[in-house]
Amino acid sequence: xxxxxxxxxxxxxxxxxxxxxxxxxxxxxxxxxxxxxxxxxxxxxxxxxxxxxxxxxxxxxxxxxxxxxxxxxxxxxxxxxxxxxxxxxxxxxxxxxxxxxxxxxxxxxxxxxxxxxxxxxxxxxxxxxxxxxxxxxxxxxxxxxxxxxxxxxxxxxxxxxxxxxxxxxxxxxxxxxxxxxxxxxxxxxxxxxxxxxxxxxxxxxxxxxxxxxxxxxxxxxxxxxxxxxxxxxxxxxxxxxxxxxxxxxxxxxxxxxxxxxxxxxxxxxxxxxxxxxxxxxxxxxxxxxxxxxxxxxxxxxxxxxxxxxxxxxxxxxxxx
Amino acid sequence: xxxxxxxxxxxxxxxxxxxxxxxxxxxxxxxxxxxxxxxxxxxxxxxxxxxxxxxxxxxxxxxxxxxxxxxxxxxxxxxxxxxxxxxxxxxxxxxxxxxxxxxxxxxxxxxxxxxxxxxxxxxxxxxxxxxxxxxxxxxxxxxxxxxxxxxxxxxxxxxxxxxxxxxxxxxxxxxxxxxxxxxxxxxxxxxxxxxxxxxxxxxxxxxxxxxxxxxxxxxxxxxxxxxxxxxxxxxxxxxxxxxxxxxxxxxxxxxxx
Numbered sequence: 280x281x282x283x284x285x286x287x288x289x290x291x292x293x294x295x296x297x298x299x300x301x302x303x304x305x306x307x308x309x310x311x312x313x314x315x316x317x318x319x320x321x322x323x324x325x326x327x328x329x330x331x332x333x334x335x336x337x338x339x340x341x342x343x344x345x346x347x348x349x350x351x352x353x354x355x356x357x358x359x360x361x362x363x364x365x366x367x368x369x370x371x372x373x374x375x376x377x378x379x380x381x382x383x384x385x386x387x388x389x390x391x392x393x394x395x396x397x398x399x400x401x402x403x404x405x406x407x408x409x410x411x412x413x414x415x416x417x418x419x420x421x422x423x424x425x426x427x428x429x430x431x432x433x434x435x436x437x438x439x440x441x442x443x444x445x446x447x448x449x450x451x452x453x454x455x456x457x458x459x460x461x462x463x464x465x466x467x468x469x470x471x472x473x474x475x476x477x478x479x480x481x482x483x484x485x486x487x488x489x490x491x492x493x494x495x496x497x498x499x500x501x502x503x504x505x506x507x508x509x510x511x512x513x514x515x516x517x518x519x520x521x522x523x524x525x526x527x528x529x530x531x532x533x534x535x536x537x538x539x540x541x542x543x544x545x546x547x548x549x550x551x552x553x554x555x556x557x558x559x560x561x562x563x564x565x566x567x568x569x570x571x572x573x574x575x576x577x578x579x580x581x582x583x584x585x586x587x588x589x590x591x592x593x594x595x596x597x598x599x
Numbered sequence: 600x601x602x603x604x605x606x607x608x609x610x611x612x613x614x615x616x617x618x619x620x621x622x623x624x625x626x627x628x629x630x631x632x633x634x635x636x637x638x639x640x641x642x643x644x645x646x647x648x649x650x651x652x653x654x655x656x657x658x659x660x661x662x663x664x665x666x667x668x669x670x671x672x673x674x675x676x677x678x679x680x681x682x683x684x685x686x687x688x689x690x691x692x693x694x695x696x697x698x699x700x701x702x703x704x705x706x707x708x709x710x711x712x713x714x715x716x717x718x719x720x721x722x723x724x725x726x727x728x729x730x731x732x733x734x735x736x737x738x739x740x741x742x743x744x745x746x747x748x749x750x751x752x753x754x755x756x757x758x759x760x761x762x763x764x765x766x767x768x769x770x771x772x773x774x775x776x777x778x779x780x781x782x783x784x785x786x787x788x789x790x791x792x793x794x795x796x797x798x799x800x801x802x803x804x805x806x807x808x809x810x811x812x813x814x815x816x817x818x819x820x821x822x823x824x825x826x827x828x829x830x831x832x833x834x835x836x837x838x839x840x841x842x843x844x845x846x847x848x849x850x851x852x853x854x855x856x
Contacts, residue, residue: 288751288753288787290753472848472851475849475850475853479850479853479855479856480852483852483855513848517848522847524850524856525848
């Protein structure tokens with residue numbers, strides 16, 4: 280007796296999004312990165328098509344993230360003081376697929392760098408490396424509107440991925456993305472309904488969903504990871520079932536979140552019995568990212584060189 | 600919800616006149632209007648105006664010049680379907696076959712040949728069933744034929760045959776019960792659709808009756824309707840019912856989609 284075929288059959292395909300533009304495409308990138316296009320859940324290659332593997336974005340900052348633990352800064356090395364050299368190291372040594380630049384220095388409560396200075400950093404990073412670029416604001420709504428606009432213009436034609444459009448700024452971000460031909464991250468605060476809402480709003484504002492990557496916020500392991508995991512999964516299942524508003528690639532900003540939580544940053548003096556911080560921090564970041572890959576993240580951002588190596592190997596293994 | 604726009608049908612005077620005059624404008628206006636209102640398919644029905652397949656092809660091509668919405672080819676004549684399916688640019692929906700062998704065999708074969716989806720109206724040689732059981736029996740026969748020809752359930756739209764509430768009031772419950780049982784045929788289940796406006800035939804509260812019936816049918820598993828997609832209240836009620844059934848993810852702006 281033959282066994283019944285129990286494979287899931289999905290009716291829809293996740294959108295394909297390409298980030299970066301080569302010379303022929305109007306940019307200066309040496310290569311582009313394409314994500315999405317799945318017709319099945321992560322790594323279930325026996326069930327459907329996964330034409331593009333998940334990718335790793337290496338995190339850099341325009342200023343040194345002052346909250347990061349000493350062990351992480353050491354692992355990155357002196358290049359941490361120069362966004363361009365930092366990006367180069369990530370590309371050449373750590374072999375990341377793209378760079379994720381957080382414009383932390385724009386924060387009015389921090390270095391308060393001007394939009395023009397931020398744009399200079401974006402430009403310099405684009406000149407230093409030839410992989411595609413993601414750049415994010417500093418999470419101050421008013422400042423980001425100015426910063427992202429100026430950075431977007433500086434990167435015109437490079438087809439960057441800009442973070443992030445929310446319920447509060449979707450009109451501005453939509454206009455920026457359209458004007459300078461960039462892709463957008465649509466972000467919602469751990470809320471699938473708002474996630475869908477932001478997509479509708481962006482679409483209503485005339486921005487094409489084919490140019491959007493969803494971010495359901497990201498939670499580090501132990502800090503609501505399971506909530507976000509299920510949202511990633513529900514988004515993907517809805518998309519595969521035919522909900523066009525949910526059939527978008529997704530990004531998990533792992534590195535940004537992990538290096539804020541005590542389990543990843545506190546030494547053994549504060550967390551006795553939890554093991555050496557060197558190992559623990561990397562494990563925390565890798566485990567968080569590996570989880571999001573299973574939940575259907577198409578891009579994960581990572582900061583520690585060792586986590587990058589672990590996750591690249593994980594993707595290699597799972598895509599075999 | 601899969602909305603099938605009913606308006607490009609020679610049963611409506613403006614369309615009838617347009618087809619007789621070969622005037623594309625009314626067809627294209629309705630094609631655009633129904634597409635804008637959210638129709639997944641546009642039903643195209645030549646009716647009794649002509650028995651010439653070329654006239655049906657003209658209607659489809661005229662619609663396809665204006666929009667790229669999927670076409671629902673509305674005819675139960677094999678000769679017309681065979682020609683009309685050829686001019687559809689994207690895989691169409693056939694409206695329809697019945698469970699009667701003389702229709703089921705050739706029309707299902709056409710669906711397989713053209714990679715089309717197909718509406719199966721659950722009547723047979725003896726006519727329209729009066730109870731749920733017979734409807735389910737005929738639906739089973741249609742679905743079995745589809746599977747035999749390699750047509751997956753997600754390309755089959757079962758139609759329980761809606762009867763006018765005003766004249767056959769006892770039928771509504773039977774139709775809803777049959778709809779509920781259609782959903783148990785397979786996993787994922789076939790689509791379930793209906794010619795919605797039949798329910799309000801001859802009544803004075805058409806829009807309200809259509810809306811209430813569709814909402815109740817959605818609760819029983821219906822996920823499609825051939826209807827007036829420009830009836831905003833109807834479409835909004837259906838979208839809301841789908842949320843209640845947890846078939847769609849809620850967003851504040853869900854009605855704008």
